[in-house]
Amino acid sequence: MKVDLSGQVWAQFEQAQTRAKHHLDEGRSEEAAAEYRRCANLLRQYSQYAIDASVRKQRLERAEKFDQLAARIQSGLMGQAVSESSALDDYRETVRGLVTKTDVGWDEIGGLEETKREIQTAYALALARKPEGVRMRSPRNILLYGPPGTGKTLLAAATSHELDATFFNVRVSDMLSKYFGESSKLISALYREAGAQAPSVVFLDEFDALTAAREGDESGAERRVLSTLLSELDGLDNKRKDEKHYVLTIAATNIPWQIDKAVISRFGARLIYVPLPDEAARRAILEIEIERKGHASEVSVAALARALGGYSGREIEAVVGHAVASMVRRTNPDLLQQASLGREALAAYTLKVGVLTVADFESAQMAIRPTTTPKDVARFELWRQQIEVE
Ligand SMILES: Nc1ncnc2c1ncn2[C@@H]1O[C@H](COP(=O)(O)OP(=O)(O)O)[C@@H](O)[C@H]1O
Ligand SMILES: [Mg+2]
Incomplete structure (x- = not known):
């Protein structure tokens, strides 16, 4: 029987990366370079588990970058100044690939008048200028739930078009299966890019795929994804609190009861039912x-x-x-x-x-x-x- 060890390989990779950074911080270039080489090798191993050829290629390229980083550290060119951000930048291209053009207008959506108004109110509250001295919490997360094919994707696209926002179209189930252990970093990179290209709408379709750790989640990857996402939904990043960096998250699901209570609570009152058309x-x-x-x-x-x-x-x-x-x-x-x-x-x-x-x-x-x-x-x-x- 073939056992899937990808979770273990990924965990080893992360440990090596942590050690490398630590060595680098302490000025031990030789050791840091060795750990980065280990990272490269582990990524190559990890790439063999990728089902998707393009994901495999991406991982191999990233491994290559770790090798280059190791070489540069060893040759002393970068000294203390080496940062790891180039490794995170690898996700940037992937994240940019999620940007979708939308030109759906509100008038192309039949019915759902109340739903449209609720969404419009949410972003109007967030974007309108508040009087001097008045502070208000403005909604940044909306969950659309209802039967399949009722217009949830359309509503998200129309919102984005109306706001002239950058539309990040993310199918959560795809993301989890394609990027597995890397999903949590991908989410961080996603929100970073959304902030940079603000105003943005991050559309998380099939949101229910992101439930709490299931059995078989040995590496803790799913739990990590969940906690990263929760902190993004909490909007702890101060930069995004002001209107200039407005990022609206619209999540959609056909099976809301499968979503964790802790996650549901992040949406506060912005749980919007999208029913079958009357x-x-x-x-x-x-x-x-x-x-x-x-x-x-x-x-x-x-x-x-x-x-x-x-x-x-x-x-x-x-x-x-x-x-x-x-x-x-x-x-x-x-x-x-x-x-x-x-x-x-x-x-x-x-x-x-x-x-x-x-x-x-x-x-x-x-x-x-x-x-x-x-x-x-x-x-x-x-x-x-x-x-x-x-
Ligand atoms: N309220 C609606 N008005 C117009 N077309 C709709 C509506 N709801 C669904 N459709 C049609 O069905 C397709 C699928 O809708 P979609 O928004 O993807 O549904 P959901 O995301 O809720 O599964 C749309 O592309 C559109 O053609
Ligand atoms: Mg849809």
Whole structure:
């Protein structure tokens, strides 16, 4: 049986790094260089556990840097002035890779009027100038919870766009699996970069992946990630307290009850429920998906909104997409033949569009079924009541 020793290797690496820094502080260059070499070797070992080729490469490159650092210390060029910040800078590129462009406007989100207002109030409180002598705690953390496909990502993107902020799009589960033992440093680097590029929105999707230490967390990596994140959410970094360095964290989850109580408490009153769309919201989403995308329909959006009870925004989008595809196939019977003629023929061919019919929507509704059950909804409602009294 192959045993995963990556946690141990990582722990050894961290110990070597601590020793290296200590030697360096005390002016023992020879010993420091030796420990940095050890760091390099351990990182090379550690890189073999990476599943992702790009992560492996990143670790190998970092190992290389430790070797260079060791060489420089030995040659006495840097003397006491050597800092480790170059090693932390390695994360900077990774963190910058999380920056995503968003141009989602509030008007592209159907319904959720109250939710939008709550988010807007949060950042307005934080960003508006306070009268002389008045101090207020302004909200910096928001948790959006609710069934999948209800617009949580959209809301975060629209907030960022509205604030003209740098949008850091982080899927917590990916981060934990890709960077494992390094996740905690990555979070520090993330918030450092967000502060530097402020105003920023840090979007932590699938936030529930960050639960307290699970079994098998021998290296303590997950616990470390959690405590790093908690201190970032507490905003202990003084620089970020003023408006010039505004960093808004928006976390999102479909399973809020799996999140640690200690973590939930960091969000104070900013726990915002993003429910399945009600009839008015479904109608608003349908208008966005049908009318604003230039389609004509023989079924009114009002009738469709009534028929699609229990569907999430994403599912409504899929229903319309399915109906549009049926219509396109019907109105362009020669499309496949055109496709066989190659790209040039296709570029010269203009699609014919027709009216979306009752049959188009009926088959779409048969193909796409809502996945969130009334029981699921009840669970969200219950959790909501629970946190309100706790
Ligand atoms: N309220 C909404 N208004 C318009 N479109 C929506 C809405 N909710 C969901 N959608 C559609 O579903 C897709 C997925 O939504 P998303 O924000 O990623 O859901 P979540 O993050 O809650 O799982 C969006 O890209 C959008 O096309
Ligand atoms: Mg999402």
